[in-house]
Amino acid sequence: MINIVLDVMAGDEGVEANINGALASLDGTFTVFLVGDENVIQHQISQKKNKFPESIKIIHAESSISMDAKIAEFRSDRSSSIYHGLKQINEHKADAFISIGNSGAIFANALKVLGRMPGISRPGFAIPIPSINGTRILIDGGANADSKTENYLHFALLGAQYYQSVFKKINPKIGLLSIGSESTKGNQLTLEAYKLLEIHCPNFIGNVEGTDLTNALDVDVVVTDGFTGNIALKSIEGLAELIKANLLKESQSSLISKIGLLLLKPSIKKIYKRLDYRQYGAVPLLGVNGLVYVGHGRSDSSAVENAINAAVQSVRNDLFSSLEQSIVSTSNN
Amino acid sequence: MINIVLDVMAGDEGVEANINGALASLDGTFTVFLVGDENVIQHQISQKKNKFPESIKIIHAESSISMDAKIAEFRSDRSSSIYHGLKQINEHKADAFISIGNSGAIFANALKVLGRMPGISRPGFAIPIPSINGTRILIDGGANADSKTENYLHFALLGAQYYQSVFKKINPKIGLLSIGSESTKGNQLTLEAYKLLEIHCPNFIGNVEGTDLTNALDVDVVVTDGFTGNIALKSIEGLAELIKANLLKESQSSLISKIGLLLLKPSIKKIYKRLDYRQYGAVPLLGVNGLVYVGHGRSDSSAVENAINAAVQSVRNDLFSSLEQSIVSTSNN
Known part of the structure; x- marks a missing residue:
């Protein structure tokens, strides 16, 4: 089963746009982990129809990183939705991480939690x-x-x-x-x-x-x-x-x-x-140890939906293994 | 009297567009030196009306530098219209140089013939x-x-x-x-x-x-x-x-x-x-020892006319002295 992690505590349109995007993406063939304030997510979910209740999982995170937060503010933060979301990838509980939040914070946390692919500085x-x-x-x-x-x-x-x-x-x-x-x-x-x-x-x-x-x-x-x-x-x-x-x-x-x-x-x-x-949903951060996608802060629910679909597709295509392979084969040249 | 040097051997539209632009710019208050193949220029001029014949002067140059010429081809060339044109500025016979030719060649020749303004690397x-x-x-x-x-x-x-x-x-x-x-x-x-x-x-x-x-x-x-x-x-x-x-x-x-x-x-x-x-005619190369303007190779005669007018205006406003002054006053800070 494919598992996609979505940081819902991000973006100009708030938690609801993320959750709407996640629900719209579901087709029963993969699961979306919604990471953020559990109460807020539960409350939102309870008000919406969901044909695939089994395909949603909630991961609680105590805090979130704002769009204009500086690196000093999140460098040692291990409570954020970005940090908790990336942990799921690091612990092999999920296959791809998506956030439409602070790209600097996603980059820094991805380096910290996932590290770089071997051979990539x-x-x-x-x-x-x-x-x-x-x-x-x-x-x-x-x-x-x-x-x-x-x-x-x-x-x-x-x-x-x-x-x-x-x-x-x-x-x-x-x-x-x-x-x-x-x-x-x-x-x-x-x-x-x-x-x-x-x-x-x-x-x-x-x-x-x-x-x-x-x-x-x-x-x-x-x-x-x-x-x-x-x-x-x-x-x-x-x-x-x-x-x-x-x-x-x-x-x-x-x-x-x-x-x-x-x-x-x-x-x-x-x-x-x-x-x-x-329209593309989110862009990949290539070279970290896992599939990480960052969307524009202005993303609406359909952009989130597109991002999830793109991530699912990349997992199905085994994108991460082929990225690893492309580096290894060149290093051996 | 203000003297403007125009390299006529440049641009996609050829010598005629340059000469037409020069003739259209004239108002009797300044002179345009047309630099290039004397015979070609004479021939062109003889076929056109010119209300200000005193305001045109021809400077012969044996060769011209093509748009796609590489630096090795023009590094030691002292016969080109660009070189001869810039010499007029260096010898204080004219106040500003304009060409719609190879910008790399104009840059290299300006450094060679005019040098840099004091304090500018x-x-x-x-x-x-x-x-x-x-x-x-x-x-x-x-x-x-x-x-x-x-x-x-x-x-x-x-x-x-x-x-x-x-x-x-x-x-x-x-x-x-x-x-x-x-x-x-x-x-x-x-x-x-x-x-x-x-x-x-x-x-x-x-x-x-x-x-x-x-x-x-x-x-x-x-x-x-x-x-x-x-x-x-x-x-x-x-x-x-x-x-x-x-x-x-x-x-x-x-x-x-x-x-x-x-x-x-x-x-x-x-x-x-x-x-x-x-529409702006030409852009200035700031920091060389003289007023040098480079126009787009696609310039037509009206762009050349605009370039000449802009150069005349800059000479009237004593642009070069104020550029020198701005560097000197900061160096003394």
Whole structure:
């Protein structure tokens, strides 16, 4: 039986959105462990219909970590829902952990409770990005502020294995985010990383640029350090908001453009939905000793449901073993 | 008399677009030196009307550097239009240099011919970015692949002085591009840069994030290293293209949305024009010993005209002296 742990004490929409997402996901083939304040969860559950009462289990946690908590506040906290949830994975009672809470706290607790996969010094977030020809992933999306050369290789191996498993594409193409497509372009770190990727990744296509994150280039996994990755993702997010704000503003300039906006609204909504990574439910933290997914704090119940389904699918596909295998086989090269 | 040097041997639209831009800019109060193949320029000029024949001067250059030329190809080239053009500035025969050519070649030649401003180890590109509340600039937009802590301070001082001079805002607000707004967020380099900016820049507002490049935050000058700056800018450029492609594609799904797009087209065009930094004509390379502007290779004649007008304005405002002054006064602190 597959067991998924869900931290319900997180997210802007509160406990209820998490519980609704969990209940909606159930189909009787797996169990969801709801981790958090037992009384609150019991009370919520008692008010809702559940066709699969056997598929829900409650794990009590005394406290929760707020979205803006700093590392000093949770470093030694062993009472939080994140900590208790991750413990279930560490003790082999469950197969995957999901939280839409404080990503820094999830990262720190995952390192503490689960540790790193053998051979990996820095785990990274794999973030889906929509492009002109389908979804690609960027890794690291911001787990680490500083990276070393070897980290780029690990991000590439983990990212490719994850992409292969989730997007069902054999030998996905790997690109290194840089400031020019030539192998001589880049900063000191990426120039070194380039050489390492060239040796160890047969599907390495070379440097890719910022524009290539979303254009029609044939690349599946874009590797970068967490600092650059975070800034690229947030720059994209900001521009999407700017264009939306401008469309609203400009369309007010005439009746014709007002009508135009009205007629085009369904298309615009579809486009922005595709840009919104909530649709993906949650993103994996690759390189820790267990399957850990972090969702956006703004996730609603359907995003939580998607996250649970994605986690169940990954457990069924034995994602974690194949991630381990991808590192081991490269280390033996 | 103000003298502006224009490298005419550059850009996707060829010599003619440059010459048309130059002729259109003239008003009798300044001279434009056209640098390039004398015969080609003479031939072009002879076929066009020019109300201010006294305001055009031709400087012959035997060769030109192609857009995709590598540094090894132009390192020791002293015959190119870029080299000859920059020589005019170095010999105090002209006040500002403009080219829409190979930015790497302009950067390398500017360092060789003009050198750095005293106290500056790395010059940087100041790129205008549209945001929800007006234009801000990002520096360095990609002149340097690797930066040191002191470079961030120089980018801040030069960027702020440039912003003040061009956008007429006293004491513009300076932000440091990072991965969280708290002072403890960032990579090793930005954490050190933060401390330096805090000491030397009274208008430093702290860290800003990728989303803040284009949102409503009250910041004017965003400081970053050239690697991150290039990737942020190109990520933004890529997303703008993705949204445009998606709008075209989605609107084909129904007659209503087709009509919607048609009615909204003027608004969309306006928005994309604002995103296109060709409207600004050219961006300055700040920190070299002279006023140097680099335009986009796709620039048309009106972009060249804008670039010349901007350069003339900067000479009138004595931009270069104020840039020098901003560095000297901080060094003496």
